[in-house]
Amino acid sequence: MNIIDKRNSLASSSSRSYRRRAKSSIRNIAIHHSATTSGSAEAFARYHVNELGWPGIGYHYVVDKDGSISLCHDVEVVSYHVGNSNSYAVGICMVGDFRTQTLGEEQRQATLDLTRSLMSELNIPIDNVWGHMEFPGYEWKPCPSINMQTFRNWLSEEGTSMPGRPSPRPTYVAGARQRTVLSRGDQGDDVRALQERLDELNFHPGPIDGIYGSQTTDAVMRFQRAASITVDGIVGPETRENLRDFEGSGDQREHGSPTDEADDKEEMYQSESRRLLRFIRPMMRGEDVQIVQEKTGAVVDGVYGPETEESVRRFQREEDLTIDGIVGPQTWRALDRINTSTGYQRLLSVQTPYLQGNDVKRVQRALNVTTDGLYGPMTERAVRNFQRREGISVDGIVGPQTWRRLFN
Template structure:
């Protein structure tokens, strides 16, 4: 999973933060996000609890605006499931994971390391390029200096970090109907080993209707999003299954 290597710094607050009594955030049906967006809080102090309280009570939002809050001590506070469409980048929230650094630009070394490690973990897991990681101000029609870091330099650092993680082993590519090739052949073999045979066409390296249905059936059995796409979550589940 994406949090491997981060657990000592990760504080799971998904069920512990203030939320609105009547409102809830929508959830994306897409298996893979389009962006990671970096923010700063614009405050000297704060944490996921204080930000969630402010967002709910002052803005009337369903909950905290960010998916992650990074404290000065490098703690990674996890606020939402990653498919939650929270409010952090006006007009660009769908498929967008929001990461907030506590501060106004005077970020600590521990914060910067956690930002780099978290971003690299998510990019590696979802197979996102570093160009998918944007500062708040880089999105269209955003009137802000947020997140007060040099994003070009950060993306260069991130590319190196993702490459290093890739050398340690990455998941196969995202596959969907219409694709073909060795990666599809591997997918079909893993489906068969997991107990989801392809009786019509077998292992032919072509992602057709039969393979798509087998992927959906496997996803249903693992209680994950049933979209028929072999993305990072589906691959992780498939690769963890021992052959029957």
């Protein structure tokens, strides 16, 4: 095998890093294609770091068309490539778009050799070598767009490197098997994936919550009607196939993306404290909600209600982000950034009861108004005047931008 060590040469984030794991926690090998007709470990790393804001490239290995293999991460690194399965999977990406291209012999051999060597090193059975789309929640993703059963047959039939080696027993991850039929009342990652797909195709299924309720049923029926198949609100093989191939009016992000991982949702799985947060019922709760509330100046009760959503909107407006009241990867990154700026803690605005604290006093001192530490109408007026003088948006709210103007 021709393996080139690029662990220290690829683009990576200066402020963030992937966490690590024990080798023994690795249970799967994930096979991807890049969904781009050409590319390289260098290009994917730049895209994942600079465009998606990830700590580093998503894959552990990248296999070029000529069969050369780039080593991008130690297998102990928990990088992003299969969503909520990242913690137990190693990712191999083959450069190419196998929806339209064929896998060449050199690349095929190199990928098989690499996979076999990882199976041996990590004691992973053939049945745990999965295509990206075989991972829970990714059944709609056309990755790697080669037949994985054939790939596994190649692994065993042509696997001469390990003669007589007893095959370890498959260790399935709980919930990792896809159900073949989904219907009302079902819950889980596969339901969530179904909802995401329906949403992508503009058959809005309501909240993407992994629960197959009345709205999801309704969306499935509308889809079935549009696809001219039996309308029963149940997702069986026929509906599944149509969902996968349907060319709806939804924007096909998949096709325009430089790699198949151009998936913002990827990051929301990275840890418990980085969920996608938004206002849904039942309302989301947790420490991550508290962090958002502290930083956006909402009342800190750990429950993501309408007021928190409004604070997030104000924050997004201030930071020139998409204003949707949802804390996704982009907003999380903006929230992370504000910690590093000079003493800025939270968004200040007139609320009931008035916000109070030392940060309010600092603002008041800087604006020469009564230093009572309460953010009321007087302070707001002074902030508006300041913003007008500075030529920035006049909203009477001290967000990161106004804070920087005041103190830098």
